Amino acid sequence: MADHYNLYGLKHFAGIVADCMGIALPEGYAPSIGWISDILRERLGGTADRAVLYHADAVGQYILQQYTGLLAPVYKYTSMAVPFISTVESVTPVAHASMYTGLDPEGHGIKTYVRPQLTCDTLFDVWLRLGKKVAIVAQKDSTFLHIFAGRDLDYFEAENGIEVQEKSLELLESDKYDVVSIHTFEYDNAAHAYGPESKEALNAVSLEAEGFQRLAEAMERYRGKHRTLLTYSPDHGQHPTMDGHGQHGSKMIEDMNIVHFFGTIA
Numbered sequence: 222m223a224d225h226y227n228l229y230g231l232k233h234f235a236g237i238v239a240d241c242m243g244i245a246l247p248e249g250y251a252p253s254i255g256w257i258s259d260i261l262r263e264r265l266g267g268t269a270d271r272a273v274l275y276h277a278d279a280v281g282q283y284i285l286q287q288y289t290g291l292l293a294p295v296y297k298y299t300s301m302a303v304p305f306i307s308t309v310e311s312v313t314p315v316a317h318a319s320m321y322t323g324l325d326p327e328g329h330g331i332k333t334y335v336r337p338q339l340t341c342d343t344l345f346d347v348w349l350r351l352g353k354k355v356a357i358v359a360q361k362d363s364t365f366l367h368i369f370a371g372r373d374l375d376y377f378e379a380e381n382g383i384e385v386q387e388k389s390l391e392l393l394e395s396d397k398y399d400v401v402s403i404h405t406f407e408y409d410n411a412a413h414a415y416g417p418e419s420k421e422a423l424n425a426v427s428l429e430a431e432g433f434q435r436l437a438e439a440m441e442r443y444r445g446k447h448r449t450l451l452t453y454s455p456d457h458g459q460h461p462t463m464d465g466h467g468q469h470g471s472k473m474i475e476d477m478n479i480v481h482f483f484g485t486i487a
C-alpha cells in the first residue's frame with residue numbers, strides 16, 4: 222500500500238493561532254484552516270487572549286498510533302487532534318520557520334538544517350506589533366533561539382526539558398505574558414541516540430506530555446479570567462536507522478506525518 226501523507230501543511234499553524242486570537246497575518250501568508258479555528262473560537266467563546274504553544278520535537282504520528290496512552294496527559298487538556306504533514310526537509314528549523322510564519326520553505330528561505338535569524342515577518346513580529354507580551358522558553362541551543370532571535374520578546378534558555386517546564390510554569394503563573402512558546406527536544410535527543418521506540422525515547426514522550434499537562438493545569442487556574450488557546454505541536458517525526466538510532470529529514474512517512482493537539486480553557 223502506498224504511503225498516505227497527511228493533508229494539512231505546517232504553514233497553517235500560524236494562521237490557525239492568529240485566527241483564534243483574532244489577528245491577521247501579513248498578505249500572502251497561508252490562512253487558517255477555517256473549520257479548525259471556527260471550532261476553537263466557539264469553544265473559547267471569543268478570541269483567545271492567551272496562547273500556550275508547546276512544541277515537543279520529533280514526536281511522529283506513528284508514536285501516537287503505537288503508544289497512544291503516552292499522550293493521555295495531552296488528551297486530557299485538548300479537544301481536537303488534527304493530522305499534519307511536516308515540511309521538506311523534515312527538520313526543525315525548516316518546520317518551525319513555516320509554523321511561525323505561514324510560508325513554505327521557499328518563502329522564508331530555510332530549506333535545510335541551517336539556523337539563520339529570520340528576517341521575514343513571523344508570528345512573533347505580528348504579536349509584538351500588536352503590543353502582546355511574548356516569551357520563548359526553550360532548551361539550550363534550541364532552534365527557536367536562533368531563527369527567532371533579535372525580537373523584542375523575552376527569551377529563556379534552560380538546560381533540559383524539566384527546567385524549561387519549570388520556567389514556563391513560572392511565567393504562566395505570573396500572568397504577565399500573552400503568549401508563551403515552548404520548545405523541548407528530550408524525545409528528539411533520546412530517539413536519535415537510542416531509536417524512536419526505545420525505552421529512553423518513550424520515557425521522553427511521557428516527560429514532555431506530562432509537562433504539557435502541568436502548563437495546562439496552570440492555565441486552569443485562570444479559567445473565567447482568560448481565554449487560553451493550548452497547542453501541543455510537534456515539527457516532524459523520526460524513523461529508525463539500521464544501526465539502532467533515529468533520524469529524520471527525509472520524506473519517509475515516519476518523518477512527515479505528525480499530529481497537532483488543540484485545546485481551550487475559557
Ligand SMILES: [Zn+2]
Pocket residue numbers: 279409410413469
Ligand atoms: Zn532531530
